Structures are given as structure tokens and as C-alpha cells.
Amino acid sequence: MNKYKILWSDMHSNLHHESIQKLPQWFEQVKELFDFWPFAYYPYYMRKDECGLGVEDIYSMDKVEADWEYIKSFTEKVNKEGFPMFMGYEWQGAGKDGDHNVFFLGNEEKTYFPMRYEELEKHFRDKNCIAIPHHLAYQLGHRGKNWETHNDNFSPFVEIYSSHGSSENDESQIGMDRHVHMGPRTGVTAVEKGWEKGHQFGVIASGDNHSVPGVYGFGYIGVLAENNTKEAIWDAFKNKRVYGVSKDRIKLDYSIDGTVMGGNISPKKDSKLILDIEASNAIDRIEIVEDNVTTEMIPHTSTWEREPLNExxxxxxxxxxxxxxxxxxxxxxxxxxxxxxxxxxxxxxxxxxxxxxxxxxxxxxxxxxxxxxxxxxxxxxxxxxxxxxxxxxxxxxxxxxxxxxxxxxxxxxxxxxxxxxxxxFESSxxxxxxxxxxxxxxxxxxxxxxxxxxxxxxxxxxxxxSKAVPVLGYTRRIERTIDTTKCSNIRVRVWQRDGGTAWSSPIFIR
Structure with a gap:
């Protein structure tokens, strides 16, 4: 294992204005489940228009500011107690650039709600602030991601999976069918399109949960950090040492030439890829993906089942x-x-x-x-x-x-x-x-x-x-000599036999 430890969280838990007093209850749930918490306040609600139609809109600023002060006070309190909680809020703007959750390292910044992403980035450019896009693969102009306005420094990683489903591309077996009113998805705004356009960003998964944080099956973020301080976690954020899992906490230790996911390497004909996996159920297959093309599919199913069990x-x-x-x-x-x-x-x-x-x-x-x-x-x-x-x-x-x-x-x-x-071991x-x-x-x-x-x-x-799986079934080490002179990024995807998935952030080739 490299020098980093894997820390877990749900980076997309939205608490609304009308429920903001439940923040302590949410925090108690988070403490039971996770190592840190980037909280995403949700300042929107469904209001009746004058004509009677229900439309989503932002609450009045006096309510938002009062909520933000409450969140600040609570965050400062739990930070002093030693828990790494980050303040954040959801920004949607005019819907033309995609929805983003805005997070801060410190607790001194104010919310800001411009119509466009570029205005948001300019406002926070000199601050310790990041904006993470989610449910990217919805239609452009209708809350899907706009890659033409994307800024890698401001948005160092994106949400590849959540309760909405997978925004990786428009062909994956994990669809975006839960929020039918926002779909269907399209490849024009999907995660892979951003890499095709030359952007360098990592990926995570997180829930988009509005009723309870950390819903199982809606996605978690794994962070590779030196320790669990806010500063160390923020360093992992900025350097894209992050990845996503759909449900189970699949552990990934992925590197090329000693550089872990999110990093940059120089091209070589004989680069060394190393991947260590510890899943939570039987591993089905591992995919090595170069520039969005699966160049190798490594089966794990059928490699261990006939091995005798030890006493x-x-x-x-x-x-x-x-x-x-x-x-x-x-x-x-x-x-x-x-x-x-x-x-x-x-x-x-x-x-x-x-x-x-x-x-x-x-x-x-x-x-x-x-x-x-x-x-x-x-x-x-x-x-x-x-x-x-x-x-x-x-x-x-x-x-x-x-x-x-x-x-x-x-x-x-x-x-x-x-x-x-x-x-x-016989059956579920x-x-x-x-x-x-x-x-x-x-x-x-x-x-x-x-x-x-x-x-x-x-x-x-x-x-x-469930049927028991021996350690041979849920662990795997992959070592490969690969040519990194012919692509711009390499990532891995891991599938469990029960459908659980892990998506690594890419390693980028300069």
C-alpha cells in the first residue's frame, strides 16, 4: 500500500432549509459511517408560481444567510472536537452549466449564487474553494454538464455516480433512470466527454441524498490522504487522489510508475502499472481503460472458485x-x-x-x-x-x-x-x-x-x-508493463459479481 490511507464519505448529502435543524442528527449518522464530511446545504424549494405551476427556486437570501450562519457555527464546533467537516452548498444557476456542489476548506466564506459557472469560478478564484459537478449526463442547457465552461482547477473531480445513476457515458450498464423527469441521459455531457476534450479531472461517487446521508447503494467517495485532517483531505481533493464506489467500499491501490491515481507521469514504452484490490464481495472483472477505451478486461471470476478451502x-x-x-x-x-x-x-x-x-x-x-x-x-x-x-x-x-x-x-x-x-460457502x-x-x-x-x-x-x-467468499475471491493484484506513449490518461474499473462497482480517477500522461 502506498503512503496514503483510504478515507470514506458521502460528499453529496443535501439538507434543505426547512429541515436544517436536523443537522445534528445527520452528523451523528455521518460519524457512525464515515471519516469526514463535506456537507452540501440545499437552498432550493418547490414554490407555486403565480399561475399555479410548481417551479424550483432558491429561498430568500435572509433565510439562506441565517441557515449558513447556523451551519458555520455547527461546523466550527465539530471541527474543534476533531471531526473534519467541510461547509458546502449546492449551486445550480441558470441550469446551463450543470449543477455543482461548492465546498470550502475554511469556514469563513459566504454563499454566492450567480447565473453562470464562470462567474462562480471568478468569484472564488483566489479562495480555498472547489465546485464539484453532479448528474453530468443530463441534457446540455437543462442541468447537464457544460464542458466548454469547465475549469479543472476549480472543479478537480466530478461525480461519476450517484442516486441518479452513472454519468460515465451513455452506454454503461448502470443507467440514469431513477429521476425520470430529468432524463434520459446523453453522451454529449457525460464524464468521458470531458476527458475527450482534454480536461484533467478525477472522479468520485456520492449519494445526492436528501433524506439521510450515506444511503447504501447511492455511492461513496474514497479519498487517498496522509491523515484525516481537513488540510490533508483538501490536499487529496486538489490533487485528484479520489475515487468512487457504487455501494461497497472496494479498496483500490492503483499506481503507474509509482504515481497514484490523479497524478501525472511522463510517457514511457515500459511503464509499470500496479493495482491492488480488496472488494467486499467476489470480484467479477477488472478493466483497464485508456482514453475511454477498455484495452484490457481481466476476469477474476473463474480464477479461484475451484481452489480448496483451508482448514x-x-x-x-x-x-x-x-x-x-x-x-x-x-x-x-x-x-x-x-x-x-x-x-x-x-x-x-x-x-x-x-x-x-x-x-x-x-x-x-x-x-x-x-x-x-x-x-x-x-x-x-x-x-x-x-x-x-x-x-x-x-x-x-x-x-x-x-x-x-x-x-x-x-x-x-x-x-x-x-x-x-x-x-x-454453499449458498446464500x-x-x-x-x-x-x-x-x-x-x-x-x-x-x-x-x-x-x-x-x-x-x-x-x-x-x-449472502454466500461467503474466501479472501482469494475478493482480493486481486494486477501488475502490468504498459505503453503510456499512446494515450493521455489511464484508469481502472472494478466490478463485483453482485454489481458493485469502483471507478478510479485517471493517471494522466503529460
């Missing part, structure tokens, strides 16, 4: 909690509390939190056990405009080292479920809480018999244990 095995597996009663039938049942623990006869090496809502807690973590409190939700939201997706699960990815014949014990709500480690498993569902239908409808199980199964809470 003592290191592995990862995911546990999800949720599902439950249909809200159309039980509109008042919106959530469930889960109290539980996990124990192993071996050692717990790491625990990755896959959380999408408030109410989660991991505690009493020891060498071979941990306790948790989970709260899974059901929603009827459609996802239109700022609505959340139908989040129904909360979970963890456990990394364990244990004898193959030993037992892992999962306890939830005083019920124990025991599995041999070797059984976890479901634990349905059918007895609870039967009681629910009996109590509400006096329903006790049917010729098939649908009524109970469809309304049952469930726990899912």
Missing part, C-alpha cells in the same frame, strides 16, 4: 435485515426494530456498515463478537423528485477468520441461528420470520389457512445471509 479460512459475507409487511395492506407498519448479535469461534477482522436510514447502531465489538440495533423501513415513496427509493433493508458485511468446521451464531430478537462456516440463505407474519394476519384478518404460503411469505420480515 482455517478468511472470508466475507453480508447479512441483510428487512422486507416485511406490504404497506398497501398494513399502512401503519413502517419499520421494525432488530436487536441482535453475531459471534464467531474465530476472529472478526472487519465490519462494513451497509446502512440506508437512521436508527442503526453497532456496539460492543470484540475480537469474536459484536452487538447491533437495526431499524429497517418500508416506504411508499415513488422516488420522483427528492423522494427516497424503496429502501427495505439494513445490513453489514462481516470479514471473519475462522476454522471451516467452526460455527457462526447470529442472534436476532432472542432467537439464535447457528451455521457452520463451511455451510456459508434466507431466514423468514413466518411465525410473526402468521400472528399478524390472524390478528388483523383472522386469516389462518390458504392453499399456498403467499399471504404469509409476502408479509414476513426476512434475514438474508
Amino acid at each position: 482455517n479460512v478468511q472470508f466475507k459475507f453480508k447479512v441483510d435485515f428487512g422486507w416485511g409487511p406490504d404497506r398497501r395492506i398494513f399502512p401503519d407498519i413502517v419499520s421494525k426494530e432488530w436487536e441482535g448479535s453475531l459471534e464467531t469461534e474465530g476472529k472478526i477482522l472487519s465490519i462494513e456498515k451497509c446502512w440506508s436510514n437512521f436508527g442503526q447502531k453497532l456496539y460492543d465489538v470484540t475480537e469474536n463478537s459484536c452487538k447491533f440495533h437495526m431499524k429497517s423501513y418500508k416506504t411508499t415513496a415513488t422516488g420522483k423528485w427528492m423522494g427516497p427509493s424503496a429502501v427495505t433493508t439494513e445490513g453489514f458485511i462481516f470479514e471473519i477468520s475462522a476454522p471451516l468446521e467452526s460455527t457462526v451464531t447470529l442472534t436476532t430478537d432472542s432467537k439464535k441461528y447457528k451455521f457452520k462456516v463451511k455451510e456459508l 440463505r434466507l431466514i423468514p420470520l413466518l411465525e410473526e407474519a402468521k400472528e399478524l394476519l390472524k390478528e388483523n384478518f383472522n386469516f389462518t389457512e390458504y392453499y399456498r404460503t403467499d399471504p404469509w411469505w409476502h408479509n414476513a420480515y426476512k434475514i438474508k445471509l
Whole structure:
């Protein structure tokens, strides 16, 4: 591993004016999940025009300024306590240059809302300020990215993935279909078009979350920093030592000729590319991308599956909690509390939190056990405009080292479920809480018999244990001698078998 540590965050969590007093609650969630927090205040709202049509507009400046002072006071407080939080806000202007989140190193700057990106850049040119574009691949002139006005120094990286989907290009298998009113996407404004035009910028992923920070599956930023001070993180921002993941925290250590992602190298016929990966699930493939062309696709699936498991095995597996009663039938049942623990006869090496809502807690973590409190939700939201997706699960990815014949014990709500480690490698498993569902239908409808199980199964809470993956399946080292004289940038893309993705920032060739 190079000299940098990987720090994680959601760099696109938008809290609105009408909810600004929830900032402490949001911060508590962030502290549980991340290493730092660039907060993006959202000063816009839907107002009724005189004709009655709803249009998005900015709040009055007196409200915005009052919110900004509150954010400043809060940020200064948590900075003094040692947490690296950055002040920021969303800027949209006239929609002709694309939406950007504006962030500051210090806490002294004021918000500024010109119509155009170039005015924004000029205003903050001599300040420690960056503006990060998001959902780039929407139509030019209609909130998509305008590469003709882009400034690499002011916007050193861009958001390649979020809850909107992937803006990498218009051909990727990850679409932009969630916010249907803003789409469809186009390649004219996509991330790859910016590199084609000669710009040098890195990439990240982050949520565009408006209900809770750090929603699992909406994207996180990984930062390569020397430490977790604001100054060290800012140095990583300015030097593009950043990358994005779609859901799981895939660790990337990527360099060419000793230079890490975001950096510049001199062209050579025999450059040395090194990539170390630690994923959270089985790696499917690794792609080396030169000037937006995949020049090598390296399979990982089929390289490890027939290797025998050791008597003592290191592995990862995911546990999800949720599902439950249909809200159309039980509109008042919106959530469930889960109290539980996990124990192993071996050692717990790491625990990755896959959380999408408030109410989660991991505690009493020891060498071979941990306790948790989970709260899974059901929603009827459609996802239109700022609505959340139908989040129904909360979970963890456990990394364990244990004898193959030993037992892992999962306890939830005083019920124990025991599995041999070797059984976890056979298949994923479901634990349905059918007895609870039967009681629910009996109590509400006096329903006790049917010729098939649908009524109970469809309304049952469930726990899912994913199939375990050994360390050979979720780690890979790539070493290549490559010719860097024929391209301007090289990046990597990593795909997990479950669809999780990581996008590195490019390494640029001078």
C-alpha cells in the first residue's frame, strides 16, 4: 500500500432549509459511517408560481444567510472536537452549466449564487474553494454538464455516480433512470466527454441524498490522504487522489510508475502499472481503460472458485435485515426494530456498515463478537423528485477468520441461528420470520389457512445471509508493463459479481 490511507464519505448529502435543524442528527449518522464530511446545504424549494405551476427556486437570501450562519457555527464546533467537516452548498444557476456542489476548506466564506459557472469560478478564484459537478449526463442547457465552461482547477473531480445513476457515458450498464423527469441521459455531457476534450479531472461517487446521508447503494467517495485532517483531505481533493464506489467500499491501490491515481507521469514504452484490490464481495472483472477505451478486461471470476478451502479460512459475507409487511395492506407498519448479535469461534477482522436510514447502531465489538440495533423501513415513496427509493433493508458485511468446521451464531430478537462456516460457502440463505407474519394476519384478518404460503411469505420480515467468499475471491493484484506513449490518461474499473462497482480517477500522461 502506498503512503496514503483510504478515507470514506458521502460528499453529496443535501439538507434543505426547512429541515436544517436536523443537522445534528445527520452528523451523528455521518460519524457512525464515515471519516469526514463535506456537507452540501440545499437552498432550493418547490414554490407555486403565480399561475399555479410548481417551479424550483432558491429561498430568500435572509433565510439562506441565517441557515449558513447556523451551519458555520455547527461546523466550527465539530471541527474543534476533531471531526473534519467541510461547509458546502449546492449551486445550480441558470441550469446551463450543470449543477455543482461548492465546498470550502475554511469556514469563513459566504454563499454566492450567480447565473453562470464562470462567474462562480471568478468569484472564488483566489479562495480555498472547489465546485464539484453532479448528474453530468443530463441534457446540455437543462442541468447537464457544460464542458466548454469547465475549469479543472476549480472543479478537480466530478461525480461519476450517484442516486441518479452513472454519468460515465451513455452506454454503461448502470443507467440514469431513477429521476425520470430529468432524463434520459446523453453522451454529449457525460464524464468521458470531458476527458475527450482534454480536461484533467478525477472522479468520485456520492449519494445526492436528501433524506439521510450515506444511503447504501447511492455511492461513496474514497479519498487517498496522509491523515484525516481537513488540510490533508483538501490536499487529496486538489490533487485528484479520489475515487468512487457504487455501494461497497472496494479498496483500490492503483499506481503507474509509482504515481497514484490523479497524478501525472511522463510517457514511457515500459511503464509499470500496479493495482491492488480488496472488494467486499467476489470480484467479477477488472478493466483497464485508456482514453475511454477498455484495452484490457481481466476476469477474476473463474480464477479461484475451484481452489480448496483451508482448514482455517478468511472470508466475507453480508447479512441483510428487512422486507416485511406490504404497506398497501398494513399502512401503519413502517419499520421494525432488530436487536441482535453475531459471534464467531474465530476472529472478526472487519465490519462494513451497509446502512440506508437512521436508527442503526453497532456496539460492543470484540475480537469474536459484536452487538447491533437495526431499524429497517418500508416506504411508499415513488422516488420522483427528492423522494427516497424503496429502501427495505439494513445490513453489514462481516470479514471473519475462522476454522471451516467452526460455527457462526447470529442472534436476532432472542432467537439464535447457528451455521457452520463451511455451510456459508454453499449458498446464500434466507431466514423468514413466518411465525410473526402468521400472528399478524390472524390478528388483523383472522386469516389462518390458504392453499399456498403467499399471504404469509409476502408479509414476513426476512434475514438474508449472502454466500461467503474466501479472501482469494475478493482480493486481486494486477501488475502490468504498459505503453503510456499512446494515450493521455489511464484508469481502472472494478466490478463485483453482485454489481458493485469502483471507478478510479485517471493517471494522466503529460
